[in-house]
Amino acid sequence: xxxxxxxxxxTAPATAKGRRTHDALIAAGREIIEEHGWxxxxxxxxxxxxxxxxxxxxxxxxxxDDLLRKIVQAAAGQMITASLVPDTxxxxxxxxxxxxxxxxxxxxxxxxxxxxxxxxAYLDDNLRSLLLEVREFYVxxxxxxxxxxxxxxxANPDLDPRLTAIALGGMVEQVAVIIDELRExxxxxxxxxxxxxxxxxxxxxxxxxxxxxxxx
Amino acid sequence: xxxxxxxxxxTAPATAKGRRTHDALIAAGREIIEEHGWxxxxxxxxxxxxxxxxxxxxxxxxxxDDLLRKIVQAAAGQMITASLVPDTxxxxxxxxxxxxxxxxxxxxxxxxxxxxxxxxAYLDDNLRSLLLEVREFYVxxxxxxxxxxxxxxxANPDLDPRLTAIALGGMVEQVAVIIDELRExxxxxxxxxxxxxxxxxxxxxxxxxxxxxxxx
Amino acid sequence: xxxxxxxxxxTAPATAKGRRTHDALIAAGREIIEEHGWxxxxxxxxxxxxxxxxxxxxxxxxxxDDLLRKIVQAAAGQMITASLVPDTxxxxxxxxxxxxxxxxxxxxxxxxxxxxxxxxAYLDDNLRSLLLEVREFYVxxxxxxxxxxxxxxxANPDLDPRLTAIALGGMVEQVAVIIDELRExxxxxxxxxxxxxxxxxxxxxxxxxxxxxxxx
Amino acid sequence: xxxxxxxxxxTAPATAKGRRTHDALIAAGREIIEEHGWxxxxxxxxxxxxxxxxxxxxxxxxxxDDLLRKIVQAAAGQMITASLVPDTxxxxxxxxxxxxxxxxxxxxxxxxxxxxxxxxAYLDDNLRSLLLEVREFYVxxxxxxxxxxxxxxxANPDLDPRLTAIALGGMVEQVAVIIDELRExxxxxxxxxxxxxxxxxxxxxxxxxxxxxxxx
DNA sequence: TATGAATGAGATTTCATTCAT
DNA sequence: AATGAATGAAATCTCATTCAT
Numbered sequence: 001x002x003x004x005x006x007x008x009x010x011t012a013p014a015t016a017k018g019r020r021t022h023d024a025l026i027a028a029g030r031e032i033i034e035e036h037g038w039x040x041x042x043x044x045x046x047x048x049x050x051x052x053x054x055x056x057x058x059x060x061x062x063x064x065d066d067l068l069r070k071i072v073q074a075a076a077g078q079m080i081t082a083s084l085v086p087d088t089x090x091x092x093x094x095x096x097x098x099x100x101x102x103x104x105x106x107x108x109x110x111x112x113x114x115x116x117x118x119x120x121a122y123l124d125d126n127l128r129s130l131l132l133e134v135r136e137f138y139v140x141x142x143x144x145x146x147x148x149x150x151x152x153x154x155a156n157p158d159l160d161p162r163l164t165a166i167a168l169g170g171m172v173e174q175v176a177v178i179i180d181e182l183r184e185x186x187x188x189x190x191x192x193x194x195x196x197x198x199x200x201x202x203x204x205x206x207x208x209x210x211x212x213x214x215x216x
Numbered sequence: 217x218x219x220x221x222x223x224x225x226x227t228a229p230a231t232a233k234g235r236r237t238h239d240a241l242i243a244a245g246r247e248i249i250e251e252h253g254w255x256x257x258x259x260x261x262x263x264x265x266x267x268x269x270x271x272x273x274x275x276x277x278x279x280x281d282d283l284l285r286k287i288v289q290a291a292a293g294q295m296i297t298a299s300l301v302p303d304t305x306x307x308x309x310x311x312x313x314x315x316x317x318x319x320x321x322x323x324x325x326x327x328x329x330x331x332x333x334x335x336x337a338y339l340d341d342n343l344r345s346l347l348l349e350v351r352e353f354y355v356x357x358x359x360x361x362x363x364x365x366x367x368x369x370x371a372n373p374d375l376d377p378r379l380t381a382i383a384l385g386g387m388v389e390q391v392a393v394i395i396d397e398l399r400e401x402x403x404x405x406x407x408x409x410x411x412x413x414x415x416x417x418x419x420x421x422x423x424x425x426x427x428x429x430x431x432x
Numbered sequence: 433x434x435x436x437x438x439x440x441x442x443t444a445p446a447t448a449k450g451r452r453t454h455d456a457l458i459a460a461g462r463e464i465i466e467e468h469g470w471x472x473x474x475x476x477x478x479x480x481x482x483x484x485x486x487x488x489x490x491x492x493x494x495x496x497d498d499l500l501r502k503i504v505q506a507a508a509g510q511m512i513t514a515s516l517v518p519d520t521x522x523x524x525x526x527x528x529x530x531x532x533x534x535x536x537x538x539x540x541x542x543x544x545x546x547x548x549x550x551x552x553a554y555l556d557d558n559l560r561s562l563l564l565e566v567r568e569f570y571v572x573x574x575x576x577x578x579x580x581x582x583x584x585x586x587a588n589p590d591l592d593p594r595l596t597a598i599a600l601g602g603m604v605e606q607v608a609v610i611i612d613e614l615r616e617x618x619x620x621x622x623x624x625x626x627x628x629x630x631x632x633x634x635x636x637x638x639x640x641x642x643x644x645x646x647x648x
Numbered sequence: 649x650x651x652x653x654x655x656x657x658x659t660a661p662a663t664a665k666g667r668r669t670h671d672a673l674i675a676a677g678r679e680i681i682e683e684h685g686w687x688x689x690x691x692x693x694x695x696x697x698x699x700x701x702x703x704x705x706x707x708x709x710x711x712x713d714d715l716l717r718k719i720v721q722a723a724a725g726q727m728i729t730a731s732l733v734p735d736t737x738x739x740x741x742x743x744x745x746x747x748x749x750x751x752x753x754x755x756x757x758x759x760x761x762x763x764x765x766x767x768x769a770y771l772d773d774n775l776r777s778l779l780l781e782v783r784e785f786y787v788x789x790x791x792x793x794x795x796x797x798x799x800x801x802x803a804n805p806d807l808d809p810r811l812t813a814i815a816l817g818g819m820v821e822q823v824a825v826i827i828d829e830l831r832e833x834x835x836x837x838x839x840x841x842x843x844x845x846x847x848x849x850x851x852x853x854x855x856x857x858x859x860x861x862x863x864x
Numbered sequence: 865t866a867t868g869a870a871t872g873a874g875a876t877t878t879c880a881t882t883c884a885t
Numbered sequence: 886a887a888t889g890a891a892t893g894a895a896a897t898c899t900c901a902t903t904c905a906t
Contacts, residue, residue, distance in 0.1 A: 015906090018869060038254070038336065043897065053871050058898065060869095119335035120254060132399065156417070163402070163410045167387055170394060174386030181334065182348075186379070194379045201372070202414040234886080259880060269888045271883085280880065447885090450890060470686070470768065475876065485892050490877070492890095551767035552686060564831065588849070595834070595842045599823055606818030613766065614780075618811070626811045630850040633804070666865085691901060701867045703904085712901065 010060050022060045024050045030071045034112045038120060041068075068117070069126055075113050076134045082106035083138070092149055093208055097196040100172055103138070104188060104195075107176035115177055138173075139165045146203060156204035168199050226276055238276045240266045246287045250329055254336055281340070288333055288343055292350045295326040299354070308365060309424055313412040320392050320408055327393050354389075355381045362419060372420035384415050442492055454492045456482045462503045466544045470552060473500075500549070501558055507545050508566045514538035515570070524581055525640055529628040532604055535570070536620060536627075539608035547609060570605075571597045578635060588636035600631050658708055670708045672698045678719045682761055686768055713772070720765055720775055724782045727758040731786070740797055741856055745844040752824050752840055759824050786821075787813045794851060804852035816847050 013019040028049035033041050043057050043064055061067045083106045085098050107114075118131055142165035149155035172195055179186050200207050229235045244265035249257050259280055263273050277283045299322075301314050334347055358381035365371035388411055395402055416423050445451040460481035465473050475489050475496055493499045515538045517530050539546075550563055574597035581587035604627055611618050632639045661667045676697035681689050691712055695705050709715045731750055766779055790813035797803035820843055827834055848855045 014868065017906095021869075042895090044895095052869095054873095054897095055871055055899080056869075058900095064897070116335050119331045132397075135394070135398075159413070160406070160410060163407060164414065166394070166398075166402075167391055167407075167411055167414055170390030171383050171387030174390035175383050178351075178382060178386060182351075182382075186382075190376070191379060191383075194376060195383055197375070198380065198383055198418040201420060202418040204417060231886090258878090270881085270890090271888055272886080274881075275886065446889065449885095453890075474874090476874095484890090486877085486894095487879080487892055488890075490879095496876070548767050551763045564829075567826070567830075591845070592838070592842060595839060596846065598826070598830075598834075599819055599839070599843055599846055602822030602826060603815055603819030606822035607815050610783075610814060610818060614783075614814075618814075622808070623811060623815075626808060627815055629807070630812065630815055633852060634846040634850040636849060663865095690899090702869090702902085703867055704865080706902075707865065 009062055010058070013060065018060075021050065021052060021056065025052075025057065025060060025067065026070055026074060029067050030075065030113050033071070033116060038116070065124065069124075069130075071113060072117055072127055072130060075111055076130055079106045079111045079114065080134065080137055091208070092145075092154060092205060093196070093200055095145070096199055096205075097192060099141075100195045100199070101189075101192045103172055104176050104179070104192060107173065108180055108188075112180075135169075138169050142169050149203065149205060154205055159203060164203060168202060171195065171198070225278055226274070229276065234276075237266065237268060237272070241268075241273065241276060241283065242286050242290055245283050246291060246329055249287070249332060254332070284333070285340075285342060288330065288346060291326045291329050292346055295322075295330070295350065296353055298322040298326075307424070308361075308370065308421060309412070309416055311361070312415055312421075313408065316388055316411045316415070317405075317408045319388055320395070320404055320411075327389055331393060351385075354385050358385050365419065365421060370421055375419060380419060384418060387411065387414070441494055442490070445492065450492075453482065453484060453488065457484075457489065457492060457499065458502055458506055461499050462507065462545050465503070465548060470548070497556065501556075501562075503545060504549055504559055504562060507543055508562055511538045511543045511546065512566065512569055523640070524577075524586060524637060525628070525632055527577070528631055528637075529624060531573075532627045532631070533621075533624045535604055536608050536611070536624060539605065540612055540620075544612075567601075570601050574601050581635065581637060586637055591635060596635060600634060603627065603630070657710055658706070661708065666708075669698065669700060669704070673700075673705065673708060673715065674718050674722055677715050678723060678761055681719070681764060686764070716765070717772075717774060720762065720778060723758045723761050724778055727754075727762070727782065728785055730754040730758075739856070740793075740802060740853060741844070741848055743793070744847055744853075745840065748820055748843045748847070749837075749840045751820055752827070752836055752843075759821060763825060786817050790817050797851065797853060802853055807851060812851060816850060819843065819846070 013022045025046060029041065029046045032045055032049060036045075041064075043054065046067070047054055047057050057067075061070070083099070083102050085095060085102060114131070114134070117127060139162070143161045146155060146159070146161040146164055150157045150159070150161065175191060175195060179188065179191065197207055199205075229238045241262055245257065245262045248261055248265065252261075257280075259270065259273050262283070263270055273283075277286070299315070299318055301311060301318065330347060330350065333343060355378070359377045362371060362375070362377040362380055366373050366375070366377065391407060391411060395404070395407065413423055415421075445454045457478060461473065461478045464477050464481060468477070473496075475486065478499070479486055479489050489499075493502070515531070515534050517527060517534060546563065546566070549559060571594070575593045578587060578591070578593040578596055582589050582591070582593065607623060607627060611620065611623065629639055661670045673694055677689065677694045680693050680697065684693075689712075691702065691705050694715070695702055705715075709718070731747070731754070762779060762782065765775060787810070791809045794803060794807070794809040794812055798805050798807070798809065823839060823843060827836070827839065845855055847853075
């Protein structure tokens with residue numbers, strides 16, 4: 001009454017038990033969003049899933065929004081980690097294939113919640129920035145790759161590397177989404193092959209024969 | 217959403233004024249979803265945007281779900297209608313450019329509401345089918361175009377026409393959606409040019425010189 | 433989620449019924465505060481007292497704070513109205529007596545809620561200003577009266593009119609509070625007589641004999 | 649406030665450190681009430697201000713009510729102690745000035761918390777009695793002073809000593825409280841001078857010339 | 865003694881929907 | 886047909902208090 005009272009921001013859990021509960025709430029929240037959608041994502045459902053009471057929620061999170069932010073941060077981090085291409089073969093086409101394969105795996109498995117947030121427009125400015133950062137990570141990586149291929153005379157120099165990265169990245173991203181929404185089952189490996197060949201042809205990169213011969 | 221309803225089903229508006237109000241509610245609802253997300257999509261916001269009272273809503277719609285269904289139907293219809301390429305020049309590349317230009321010009325928004333519905337998990341079976349139909353419309357059209365070009369010896373015969381249509385269609389759809397989410401302003405016509413060239417190169421279609429010379 | 437949604441401010445009631453409910457909620461709210469204190473002042477108690485449901489509250493008020501503001505505004509207005517001294521006799525002492533009598537009556541009866549708000553420190557800036565305005569109304573009136581008496585040679589010219597008004601006004605205000613908080617019953621009319629004589633003597637105004645002879 | 653309690657009654661702190669924490673909690677509680685009102689007065693805020701954990705609170709206090717009781721007791725004691733006029737000059741007017749100066753100097757704050765408790769209706773019978781005792785202490789002292797002056801022929805014998813003490817005591821108390829609520833800065837010493845002169849004139853006590861000449 | 869995680873009753877607020885006028 | 890007051894289930898959030906460690 002007459003005074004906006006903001007809960008003091010909960011501090012990081014001090015004990016092992018506290019950290020366990022904190023992490024369990026984040027995991028349960030994400031699972032609930034992915035399985036039951038926004039409508040199922042209530043504080044009651046989340047706390048019940050973990051087996052604690054209403055009030056415990058606010059021991060760890062300022063608000064439901066706060067939990068959502070932390071769920072998204074965790075998912076974004078996992079997705080980027082999973083997408084890194086650790087070994088760097090000389091063959092540029094092999095790199096494209098590997099990047100696409102990893103992206104599809106990461107996006108499909110780990111990031112349903114990211115798509116839901118993105119398109120659900122449950123976006124405060126923090127979340128919006130976070131999602132843009134994730135996209136930028138992928139775009140920048142592709143842009144740099146294209147630029148290098150152009151410099152090496154292996155890709156069409158007329159293409160704007162950034163626009164091209166946005167478009168081709170969008171292709172892969174959208175396919176990742178469609179793949180588990182479409183009713184028809186798509187062969188993932190075959191899709192990786194097609195995406196890679198389309199990507200390579202689009203930028204004028206020559207595709208090694210072996211791959212072309214055997215499209216899965 | 218999804219509450220039990222007991223009120224009588226509204227009939228189609230009898231008067232011109234009635235139709236105007238009915239259509240205005242659909243338009244306002246869509247605008248609100250696009251601009252403020254699900255959280256802003258309340259009966260109060262919709263009726264207030266149109267300037268009628270709470271009760272009037274139920275003169276025209278059975279429920280909020282009913283309005284949502286009609287918003288999606290309208291958006292889907294508009295999207296398909298606006299995407300048809302009426303004049304059919306012989307030049308396949310010109311057809312691709314024109315299709316992309318139309319899609320980008322008018323369809324970002326419609327695509328946005330459709331995707332929000334899709335990922336917002338506000339999906340009864342009716343809506344799910346409707347969305348699949350819309351996608352199928354585009355995929356089928358592209359697939360058929362690719363197949364014809366392959367038959368004419370103008371496109372790479374090794375590509376699976378359906379997978380290719382899904383991937384390249386996804387590229388355009390994704391770009392259409394993110395184009396106004398990105399922080400950086402993108403030149404639409406330049407993007408149309410890039411999308412078209414990437415699409416053509418990807419399937420092995422030769423791009424006329426005039427275009428290649430002048431990439432915006 | 434992810435978006436602060438502020439209820440659109442409720443508009444003024446459009447119908448007579450609406451106005452009745454609106455006013456009844458304000459009246460009930462005030463009664464509850466005065467009789468049961470802050471702890472009893474819940475939206476549930478207020479709506480139940482009026483015989484409407486939870487939700488109806490928010491048809492008329494943005495929040496509980498909003499209701500409190502309106503209760504205080506109404507109480508302040510009533511208090512000032514009740515304190516006005518309509519007839520203006522020439523006799524300055526008679527004016528003082530009348531002002532004190534009215535103030536005691538108004539403060540005691542009408543304004544328990546003002547005291548509770550004031551000392552309860554349930555104060556947003558709006559409320560604080562409002563209360564200061566009420567006090568200023570009384571101080572300014574007394575100050576002007578003292579200044580006139582000084583000009584007429586009827587009051588001690590060495591006194592600062594404003595400080596004097598604040599002090600003597602405080603005396604009357606505080607007595608009004610004590611009167612219904614003290615366990616011992618005080619004769620109001622006798623108190624009015626004393627306050628008036630103390631006030632007059634304090635500023636050096638001569639008190640007519642008739643009053644002095646008969647102190648209640 | 650007023651919840652059912654089942655925990656064991658804490659005993660008096662045994663160690664010096666214990667006493668320090670105990671006293672710090674009382675001091676912090678009072679400060680919070682005065683500065684942030686009832687809304688800010690939470691066990692969390694109090695313990696955090698002192699730098700101990702939630703649970704520690706219940707090492708020293710049975711409940712929040714218990715703390716409040718002890719805050720009020722401490723404030724009342726401090727107020728009375730600080731108000732005593734130790735040296736007793738013969739000059740009655742000098743005594744009045746000194747009493748007012750002391751009251752204003754130290755008592756604004758203590759008076760504030762006492763009045764907040766009074767009007768906040770957080771009153772069990774213990775607290776109510778305590779507050780009445782504090783007031784009675786002041787009223788009785790002033791009453792006795794007035795009576796003596798009347799007996800000595802130095803004050804108006806027509807005044808009821810008790811009513812007069814209540815009224816003039818109220819004046820000083822009220823000024824002490826509002827002095828730091830008003831937007832305008834008031835010179836405390838000038839106010840002491842005015843209060844003393846008003847008090848003296850009101851009871852008909854002659855004011856020595858030196859004071860009258862130099863009103864700050 | 866001190867800690868801080870856990871509790872849960874209770875408060876506020878939202879909003880799709882109904883219905884008397 | 887239109888209005889807008891009324892409904893109430895359901896959601897979020899608060900905070901004094903307990904208790905295992």
